[in-house]
Amino acid sequence: MATPTASTPPTMADGGRAMFAWLREMRETHPVREDEYGVFHVYRHADVLAVSADPAVFSSDLSRLRPDSDALSEEILSVIDPPVHRRLRSLVSQAFTPRTVAALEPRVVELAGQLLDEVEGSEFDLVGDFAYPLPVIVIAELLGVPPEDRELFRGWSDRMLSMQVDDPVEMQFGDESGDEYERLVKEPLKEMHGYLQRHVEERRANPGGNDLLSRLVAAELDGDRLTDRQIVEFGGLLLMAGHVSTSMLLGNTVLCLEENREIAAELRRDPSLIPAVVEEVLRMRPPITVMARVTTRETTIGSVTVPEGRMVMASLLSANHDERHFAEPERFDPRRSPNPQVAFGHGIHYCLGAPLARLEGRIALEALLARFSDIRITPGASFDYHRDGLFGVRSLPLTVRRG
Known part of the structure; x- marks a missing residue:
């Protein structure tokens, strides 16, 4: 059995620089590390792919760790x-198709323009005024729920994201009997599920609509249909994870361009580079930094034996900075080819929302560059990063110039 290491990862408070250095050390000295909670952390690109590609050994069913827990559902x-x-x-996938996502482009372009029309003066908060409302309105309209309810959605996500724990197992389950877990996780989840359940019931009573909830209600495969709970869980996943991750992607894009002004200037000369820039942002600063699995039997990762029934946390961030797969991994290079980044995961759980995130990221960057001749992070502005497991800012004050 591996000996737990005492090394503690740094925070993201400096924008990731200390974390990048710490992960580089881990890849060299402890590519598979057991922490003080008995959780195994995996840092190298090849090992992360191996974990994500073998669901028979590395299960996504985290309830294996807490069989009596009601924090997770077999419907998710x-x-x-x-x-x-x-x-x-x-x-x-019958309802949420690539064609469905592609058809959203004109509306995303329109929304991006409308949100930027509301920006007055030379300063605004990228997250609050643009990067948050854009994806949440898109997803709300896609689902067929009122976009004006977005403050409800924000309240639910803000409460859940504010939960702070050190133990990765507790991060997934929380203390289900604790007041904080009740207030920050159970209550907003219950409210969100109840909200979506009412919309699903309305679609069942009035079938034939063209929104995503209606199509999910109508989806059928060999006589099999989705249950209300399955539709509610997927809608909640899309609503919460979709808007949070895309919001962080847009903030991370501006941060990367602030640090690489020559690339920002090149983008203005050649906007065809925008998709490649988005892809490199996803590699450099993936919004979701880890994925959790549970071993179904004793196995080996690298040269480390991992017992059955242990949580494995595979670092997507570290995999995306692995010098074994990326030359000069801490250099921002949109022309990097190939770019086998794993921000959206790998294998059977590859993110269904990846095409939508890429579409929104591209259109948002096109809109910002077209609207403003110069975009800078406001000098002296303060902003903080989300908790561990996420890589993105909660706000980003910008100073811009028009024309």
Whole structure:
């Protein structure tokens, strides 16, 4: 059995520089590290891919750790294994297709323009005024729920993201009997599920609509249909994870361009580079930095034996900075080719929302560059980063110039 290491990862308070250095050390000296809680952390790109590609050994069903827990549900696409996962993903994919996402482009362009029209003067908060409302309105309209309810959505996500714990197992489950877990996780989840349940019931009573909830209600595969709970869970996952991760992606894009002014200038000369810039931002600063799995049997990762029933935290951030796969990984290089970044995961749980995040990221950057001749982080502005497991800012004050 591996000996737990005492090394404690730094925070993201400096924008990731200390974390990048710490992860580089871990890849060299402890590529598979057992921490003081008995959780195994995986840092190298090849090992992260191996973990994500083998659901028979590395299960997404985290309830294996707490069989009596009600914090996770077998109805959630992201935490179930084959064969149930295959059936559920096939049903969801009938409604949430690449064509559905592509058809959103004109509306995303329109919304981005409208949000920037509301910016007055030369200063605004990128997150509050643009990077948060854009994806949440898009997803709300896609689902068929009122976009004006977005402050409800923000309240739910802010409460859940404010939960602070050190133990990765507790991060997934919390103390289910604790007041803080009740207030910050259970209550907002219950409110969100109840909200979406009412919309699903309305679609069942009035079928035939063209929004995503209506299409999920109508989806059928060999006589099998999605349950209300499955639709509610997927809608909640898309609403919460979709807007939070895309909001962080847009903030991270501006941060990367602030640090690489020559690339920002090149983008203005050649906007065709924008998709590659978004891809490199996803590598450099992935919004979701880890993925959790549970071993179904004793196994080996690298040269380390991992017992059955242990949580494995695979670092997407570290994999994206692994010098074994990326030359000069801490250099921002949109022309990097190939760019096998894993910001959206790998294997059967590859993020269904990846095409939508890429679409929104591209259009948002196009809109910002077209609207403003210069974009800078406001000198002296303070902003803080989300908690561990996420890589993004909660606010980002900008000073811009028009024309």
